[in-house]
Amino acid sequence: MLLSSLHRASAPTPPLSTLQGLIVHYLARLSPAPTPLAATIVGSPLFRPFLLIKLDTLKTSFRHAVHTKLHLLKDAPTGLFLPSLNAQGLEGGHTITRLDVLKRLPSKQRDVESSVQDKIVLAFADVIDLFTSSDSWRKEFRPETEAGEDALTLALITCAEALLAVPPEKFVALPLPQTLVSLVRTINKSFMSGMFLSSFRSSMEHHPDAKFTLCSRSILLFVDHRPKLVLPHVQETFLCLESTSRNVELGWLSSDLADAVDTSIAPETRELTELLLFLTIMITEAGLSAVVYVPPEISHAAASLALAVLRVHYYLALVIEKFGGAGHHSFPELKRAFYLALDNLAEHKAESEHFVQQLCEELWSKAYDLRYPVQRAKKAFGLSAIEQLIPVLAGPTIETFVLPFCSPHLDDARHRDILEAAYSVVLAIFSHFHIHVAHSTPLHGSEHAVSTAAMVPFYPRCLIENSAEGRLNTTQLRLAFAALVKSASVSGDHALACFAHLLLHFDGDRVHRLRLALVPSVSSLPLALLLRVLSVVNGIIEGITNDDIKCEELLEALFQEIINNVGDAEKEFAVRWWDERRVRWTRSRLAIARQGTERDGETSV
Numbered sequence: 037m038l039l040s041s042l043h044r045a046s047a048p049t050p051p052l053s054t055l056q057g058l059i060v061h062y063l064a065r066l067s068p069a070p071t072p073l074a075a076t077i078v079g080s081p082l083f084r085p086f087l088l089i090k091l092d093t094l095k096t097s098f099r100h101a102v103h104t105k106l107h108l109l110k111d112a113p114t115g116l117f118l119p120s121l122n123a124q125g126l127e128g129g130h131t132i133t134r135l136d137v138l139k140r141l142p143s144k145q146r147d148v149e150s151s152v153q154d155k156i157v158l159a160f161a162d163v164i165d166l167f168t169s170s171d172s173w174r175k176e177f178r179p180e181t182e183a184g185e186d187a188l189t190l191a192l193i194t195c196a197e198a199l200l201a202v203p204p205e206k207f208v209a210l211p212l213p214q215t216l217v218s219l220v221r222t223i224n225k226s227f228m229s230g231m232f233l234s235s236f237r238s239s240m241e242h243h244p245d246a247k248f249t250l251c252s253r254s255i256l257l258f259v260d261h262r263p264k265l266v267l268p269h270v271q272e273t274f275l276c277l278e279s280t281s282r283n284v285e286l287g288w289l290s291s292d293l294a295d296a297v298d299t300s301i302a303p304e305t306r307e308l309t310e311l312l313l314f315l316t317i318m319i320t321e322a323g324l325s326a327v328v329y330v331p332p333e334i335s336h337a338a339a340s341l342a343l344a345v346l347r348v349h350y351y352l353a354l355v356i357e358k359f360g361g362a363g364h365h366s367f368p369e370l371k372r373a374f375y376l377a378l379d380n381l382a383e384h385k386a387e388s389e390h391f392v393q394q395l396c397e398e399l400w401s402k403a404y405d406l407r408y409p410v411q412r413a414k415k416a417f418g419l420s421a422i423e424q425l426i427p428v429l430a431g432p433t434i435e436t437f438v439l440p441f442c443s444p445h446l447d448d449a450r451h452r453d454i455l456e457a458a459y460s461v462v463l464a465i466f467s468h469f470h471i472h473v474a475h476s477t478p479l480h481g482s483e484h485a486v487s488t489a490a491m492v493p494f495y496p497r498c499l500i501e502n503s504a505e506g507r508l509n510t511t512q513l514r515l516a517f518a519a520l521v522k523s524a525s526v527s528g529d530h531a532l533a534c535f536a537h538l539l540l541h542f543d544g545d546r547v548h549r550l551r552l553a554l555v556p557s558v559s560s561l562p563l564a565l566l567l568r569v570l571s572v573v574n575g576i577i578e579g580i581t582n583d584d585i586k587c588e589e590l591l592e593a594l595f596q597e598i599i600n601n602v603g604d605a606e607k608e609f610a611v612r613w614w615d616e617r618r619v620r621w622t623r624s625r626l627a628i629a630r631q632g633t634e635r636d637g638e639t640s641v
Contacts, residue, residue, distance in 0.1 A: 038062060042080040049082065052093045056100075063101035064108060074098075078133050085180040086190055091136045095194075098137045130179055131162045132187070135195040153202050160199060161210055163191045168214040189222050196246035204257055212258045213269050219251040220273050223315065230283025232308055233291060248315045252322035259326035267330070267337045270323045274344035277316050281351035284309060288354070289410060313355045313370075320345045321373040324380060339387040342380035346391070346421060349374060353413040361453065362420045363460075378424045388428050395422065396437040412451055419445075419457035426464040434465060446498040449507045459508070459516055462495065466523035495520055503546045503553070513553040522560035548586050551576055555593045558610070559601035566606050570613055577621060591621065 038058040041049045049055070059077060066073055077097075083090045138156050166178060167188045179187045199207065226247075255273070258266045324345060327338050349362060360366045362374045381388050395418045406412050422438060429438065438461065445451075445458035499516055502508045508516070554573065561569055573594060580587040598610045 039076070042076055042082055052089065055082075056093050056097045059097040060100045060104060063098070064104035078137060079130075083133060084130070085182045086132060086187060087182040087185060088190060088193070091132070091190065091194055094133065095136045131159050131166065132179060132191050132194060135159045135163065135191060135198070138198060153206055156195065156198050157202060157206050157209055160191075160195050160215075163188075163195075164211055164214045164218055167191075167218060168211075186222070186225065188218060189225065192219065192222050192247055192250075196250045199250055200246065200253065204260075207253070208257050208261045212254060212262060213265065216251070216254045216258060216269050216273060219247060219254060220276050223247055223251065224276055224280060227280055227308070227312060230280035230312075231287060233284065233287035233305065248318050252318045255319065255322045256326050259323070259330065263330045267327070267341075270327070271337060271341055271344070274320060274323065274341055274348070277319065278344050278348050278351070281312070281316065281348045284312065285351040285410065309352070309355045310358075313352050316345075316348050316352070317369050317373045320348065321369065321376060324373065324376040327380070338380045339384040342377040343387065343391060345373065345377040346381065349377075350395075350414060350417055350421075353417040354410050356417065357409075357413040357453070361457075362417050363423075363457075374420075375424070378421065382425060382428050385428050385430075388425050389430060389433050392422055392425055392429060392433060393437050396441040400441065406451060406454070412454060416451075416453045416457050419454065419461055423457070423461045423464045426461070426468050438465070443494070446495070447501050449502060452507075455502070455507070456512070459512065463516060463519045466519040469523050499553070500546075500550070503549050505546075510549050510552050513549060514556045517553045518556035518560050521557035548590075551590055552593055555590065555597055556601070558594070558597050559603070561606070563606050563609060566609065567613075570610070574617060577617075 038055070041055060050058075062073060063077075077094070083094055135156065138152055138159065181187050181190065251273075255266075255270055258269065323341060324338075327341060330338075349356060353362075356362055356366065356370065359370060362370070364371065366374070381391065399415050399418050406415065419442065422441075426434070426438070442458040442461045445454050446462065449455055496517075499508070499513060499520075503513055554576075558566070558569060558573070577587065577590060577594075580590070595614065598607070598614055602610045
């Protein structure tokens with residue numbers, strides 16, 4: 037029955053499950069060796085035209101047969117010669133069929149495993165040659181498939197897991213450029229070039245995780261063994277991913293999903309967009325981390341690769357937002373890919389300038405209405421990227437593009453993620469400006485350096501407005517105000533103006549949070565201004581007469597700031613000032629406590 041079915045595929049055949057049981061039985065129990073039967077099965081027309089379910093049946097049959105044979109050999113009585121396994125009988129049949137069978141052959145014997153790996157590499161090289169050759173004669177031998185299946189996709193699905201187990205020294209024997217091109221083409225086709233939001237096809241039902249890993253491994257080994265040839269191919273791969281991501285964003289914006297909330301999005305759509313994000317992270321991280329080690333004479337392409345990766349993340353910003361955004365709140369793989377791209381781009385100042393200017397101009401356009409989730413996510417991503425590039429930007433770019441881009445969001449608490457991202461950018465600007473002034477080094481753009489005067493009184497007013505409950509928390513307020521004072525401390529008038537704006541608003545429910553925000557600025561001041569500010573802090577502490585808990589919290593914050601953060605030049609003065617006031621504050625608190633006790637006693641009487 038089995039042989040007749042294998043030789044006459046056109047005749048009525050038993051179900052695939054029945055064939056699978058027959059193949060397992062005879063391969064495991066046929067004696068002597070079942071080599072001729074294995075060759076007959078692999079070359080049988082029953083499994084052509086190719087279909088994924090047929091190939092799954094074939095590989096499962098061989099795997100179960102090998103396991104069954106191993107158990108039979110283990111239970112058999114021992115003799116003079118020990119039995120062994122080999123991978124013979126698979127030379128016949130089509131290359132895709134051989135790959136399908138070889139990938140599922142388990143063995144604990146090193147020599148057999150090495151032989152199987154050799155056969156897998158040779159068979160896969162034959163597949164790549166078959167589908168990438170421009171020879172018209174070779175094209176005639178490409179296999180037929182059923183149900184619209186793509187033969188190359190089937191081949192890659194069939195062999196991806198097996199190739200991942202092949203050692204690097206054997207893997208690099210493959211034609212790596214053609215392998216990478218074939219993998220990218222298949223992955224792009226699986227996602228319908230990013231057009232899958234309009235329809236879903238059966239190709240998306242394949243689980244291409246192994247193909248993604250195989251693609252990233254191909255890039256890593258390609259860079260390691262062919263560094264002078266790899267960059268154009270890696271760049272082409274990244275541009276393909278960028279195009280796919282761009283089509284996903286366009287499809288999202290042109291559909292009913294543009295203003296949809298997360299709960300109303302179909303699970304299939306979320307799964308596919310997340311899968312595309314994970315794919316791009318896996319492949320781009322492999323490329324960027326490997327490009328770091330290419331020779332300097334060809335490393336100029338790193339900037340274009342980094343730009344492609346950042347644009348991919350930009351188009352998938354809405355998906356990234358679901359995982360905590362592109363900054364330090366995201367998961368490790370996304371964070372690593374994001375910062376790798378920015379680090380590579382930051383090495384090229386001109387490209388960084390152009391990227392930031394282009395980003396600001398695009399997000400400034402009227403088309404970016406923050407009522408839509410996609411636009412909000414893209415703006416938050418843009419702010420996160422700009423924050424990391426501040427140290428390499430010229431003064432004119434910061435003043436002309438970055439500050440006007442951030443300013444409208446500093447006093448707009450409707451979208452918290454954008455509000456916090458805008459404040460982070462401003463903090464980066466202050467830190468950058470202070471570092472250059474402290475080291476007496478000119479900023480990029482010399483006389484066009486960013487002026488802190490332009491941010492006073494606007495920025496302190498924004499901080500005070502956002503000190504209300506539900507906006508910036510106490511830690512964020514303290515960091516923001518300390519950065520402002522540190523940057524403004526190069527000019528005493530500007531620093532004192534910052535304090536003046538803060539002191540004018542010490543009223544209402546936010547008074548304690550503003551007092552705590554004032555304390556960290558003590559360590560940012562030079563000695564000439566420190567006494568004046570400490571006198572203000574002393575007045576605030578002595579003015580608290582009815583809340584011991586808040587007073588103690590303020591004193592503890594001040595003490596920690598003096599001990600841990602005040603510089604060496606100012607620490608001696610600050611510690612002496614603290615010791616002189618500490619005794620008086622203690623006596624004052626005891627007197628208040630006694631007065632409270634006496635009042636309680638009178639009330640009880």
